Amino acid sequence: MSLVTADISVSLDLVAAGHDQSLEHPFGPVVGDRLHPWMFEHGDDSPDEIAGILRARAYVMGRHMFGPDRGAWDLRWQGWWGSEPPYHAPAFVLCSRPREALTMAGGTTFHFVTEGIETALERARDAAGEGDVAIAGGPSTLNAYLGAGLVDELRLHVVPFTVGDGLRVFDGVEDLAMVPASSRTTPHVTHLVYRRTSP
DSSP: OOEEEEEEEETOOOEEOOOOOOSSOTTTTTTTTOOOOOOSSSSSGGGHHHHHHHTEEEEEEEEHHHHHHSSOOOOOOTTTTTOOOOSSSSSEOOOOOOOOOEEEEEGGGEEEEOOHHHHHHHHHHOOOOOOOOEEEEOOOOOHHHHHHHTSSSEEEESSSSSOOSSSEEETTOOOOOOOEEEEESSSSSSEEEESSSOO
């Protein structure tokens, strides 16, 4: 049976993005690039976790995960990842303004969904077939899916520093029960996996 999974890098105090995100500072100037060296600079220490992120057959993400702009779309913007994003699968972007689908090299097509989290997930499930769907972030989008009880497996990648203030995983999420499934530590990150207690 396919799963809805979610991977997100967080600080020790569960911040997944700082305030004042911009083109120059995608995660905010305080967080900077400190959340992801485990993946990009020390990926050899975490091959299974990185493979797990890319195993999904469809993705859902928030608009701010796709780009820095607010308000009307800048149609020149095609995502943070260059001409060939790493997803290689359909990606459904939650947003309030419509935009035509954007097909990129390597098999990624961004679809822009204005009808809410359930519709985006339904479309992603249809696209994934029997494969998993991943909630790609950011934290507000993940929290919406956690709060709705729609995440089967949550994978937190905990980086050993604190931020103090920012957008946290679990903010506004009430009455969520998950069970620990696994944990593994490298010199740069601790990988924690939790699963829903019931289907």
